[in-house]
Amino acid sequence: xxxxxxxxxxxxxxxxxxxxxxxxxxxxxxxxxxxxxxxxxxxxxxxxxxxxxxxxxxxx
Numbered sequence: 001x002x003x004x005x006x007x008x009x010x011x012x013x014x015x016x017x018x019x020x021x022x023x024x025x026x027x028x029x030x031x032x033x034x035x036x037x038x039x040x041x042x043x044x045x046x047x048x049x050x051x052x053x054x055x056x057x058x059x060x
Contacts, residue, residue: 009046013039 016038024032
């Protein structure tokens with residue numbers, strides 16, 4: 001069900017989420033917000049590439 005690329009994508013999301021929380025609670029709020037923006041961006045790119053892979057298989 002999960003491919004290796006899915007695992008690395010979710011790993012990147014988790015790392016970004018925890019780094020943003022760490023920065024936020026250690027007083028670096030702007031850096032924490034900037035890093036938190038990466039989470040939906042990474043997920044959006046992952047969904048896009050997953051849909052393109054599925055769409056490519058349907059059109060073969």
